[in-house]
Amino acid sequence: MKIKHWGASLFLLLLSQQSMAEGTIEVLHWWTSKGESNAVGVLKKRMETNGHYWKNFAIAGGGGQSAMTVLKMRAISGNPPTAAQLKGQDIQEWGRLGFLTSLDAIAEQEQWDSVLLPEVEAIVNDLQLVKYDGHYVAAPVTLHRVNWLWINPHIFKLAGAKVPTTLAEFFVAADKIKAAGFVPLAHGGEAWQDATLFEAVALSVLGAQGYMKAFVELDLTALSDAKMVEVFRQFKRMKQYVDPDSTGRRWNQATEMLIHDQAAMQIMGDWAKGEFASENKVAGKDYLCVPVPGTQGMFSYNLDTITFFKLKGNEQDKIAQQDLARTLLTPSFQRDFSLYKGSIPVRQDVPLTDYDACSLASMQAFKIAAKNSALVPSFSHNLATSSDVQSAIIDVVSHFFDDPTADPKAAAMRLSRAVKSAM
Incomplete structure (x- = not known):
């Protein structure tokens, strides 16, 4: 009887300790592809190992528009998630509305002011x-390069195409690939x-x-001048190399x-590398990044x-929230997360020994661009x-791309007007 009583007491004690330690973590995000998942x-496992309950809150859609709609509904109803994947000026907007909590204590304990790459800190x-x-109120997690061209070298070899270094060379290669019976440009x-x-295309044409x-200072003349017309003209040329089944396709x-030898190129950020990695493809051999x-x-x-x-909520949830914030910038998490995500770590003390050729090239390009005033934020x-403003730009751009009769000069004027009305 004493043994049974002692066993029951131990069980209740362990259950009590578990309930005290466990908090619920709910992070709204749109990381739903294979590599992103x-x-x-990695984050889910870390949180569960620390004794917390991970409540999945993923909203599909690479752009995040659907996720933001859901977030607004949750916040207005008084039930926001633990945290959310937010970026840019949206963070300031949520702060002004009074929805965000301070992470100052964690930031001080973990020395966030001194561990980031100096360029990321800036x-x-x-x-x-x-x-x-x-x-x-937020923690930086990943640094991605958006202006990557991904290449299937096998198709390039079959088509006799050369890896392009200029837009003119891109169109020459695309013509050869199309003539060989492959889709030149994979796009969704x-x-x-x-x-x-x-x-x-804009970065290539404008520098x-x-x-x-144009896109940071929002100079209305720059958004409608002859150079922007040329951006639209070159952008329109891209359409003929996209297959007709692209409608609704995700990135x-x-x-x-x-990956499956159906297309030769894709222009996409380096989160695409996570998809190659999930299929055990090797950078520099099975695919190229330039x-x-x-x-x-x-x-x-x-x-x-x-x-x-x-x-x-309860104190356990708040403790879990602080634990989440603490974890996001630890060296080990930064390393493991970015290896799957395709990004490069934002900390300056994460060894790059396990990173592939594309990640090493990305880090080198980041530092060189920072020295030469060639770092630009992605609009x-x-x-x-x-x-x-982002929505206004995207609306003009997407409508132009979908309209085979669209005029580049008219599109540039429309872009300038749309941005002016959204400012």
């Missing part, structure tokens, strides 16, 4: 990506993917300084076309941040402008 699995400070009113029929492609003037499905033609030396960046909300991924 593997990366999220970015997050200049664009106010992690602080609101001087207080930490989603507005944000159109914008990503347009952004790459880093011209891009900044990772476009990447799979390269800068978008004409953007050598430039780096269009997408910096993912996790933003934290005020919670009304297509909500880093350069407000959501309203």
Whole structure:
């Protein structure tokens, strides 16, 4: 009887300790592809190992528009998640509305001010990506290069095509690939993917300084002048190399076309590398990564941040929230997460010994671009402008790409007017 009583007491004690330690963690995100899901699995495992309950809150859609709609509904109803994948000026908007919680204590304990790559520190400070009113409310998680051209070398060899370094060479290679019976450019029929492609063309045509003037400074003349007309003209040429079945295709499905020898190229950020890795493809052998033609030396960046909300729940949930914030910037998590995600770590002390050729090239390009004033924030991924301006740009770009009769000069004028009305 004593043994049974002791066993029951031990069970109740362990159950009590578990309930005291366990808090619920719910992170709203749109990381739902194979590579992204593997990366999220790293975070889930860390949180569960620390004794917390992971409540999955993934909303499919690479651009995040659906996720933001859901987030607004949850926040307005007084039930926000633990944290959410938020970026750019949206963080300031949520801060002004009073929804965000301070991470200052964690940031001080973990020395966030001194562990980030200096170039990342400059970015997050200049664009106010992690602080609101001087207080930490978000943690930077990944650094991505957007202006990558992914190549299937097998198809290039069969077509006798040369890896392009200029837009003119891109179209020559695309013609050869098309003549050989392959899809030259894998692309998905989603507005944000159109914008990503347009952004790459714009960076190639305008250069880093011209891009900044148009899409960061929002100079209305730069948005409608002859150079922008040329951007639209070159962008329109891309359409003839996209297959007619692209409508509704997601970005990772476009990447799979390269993986399965159905398409030769894709212009997409380096989260695409996570898809290659999930299929055990080797960089430099099974696929190639080169800068978008004409953007050598430039780096269009997408910096993912996790933003934290005020919670009304129990203390366990708040403890779990702080634990989540602490974990996101630890060296081991940064390493493991970015290896799956395709990104490069934002900390300066993460060894790059396990990273492949594309990640090493990305880090080198990032540092070189930073020295040469050639780092530019991605407007297509909500880093350069407000959501309203971003939506206005994407709307013009996507409609233009879908209209075979669209005029580049008229589109440039329409872009300038749309941005002016959204400012």
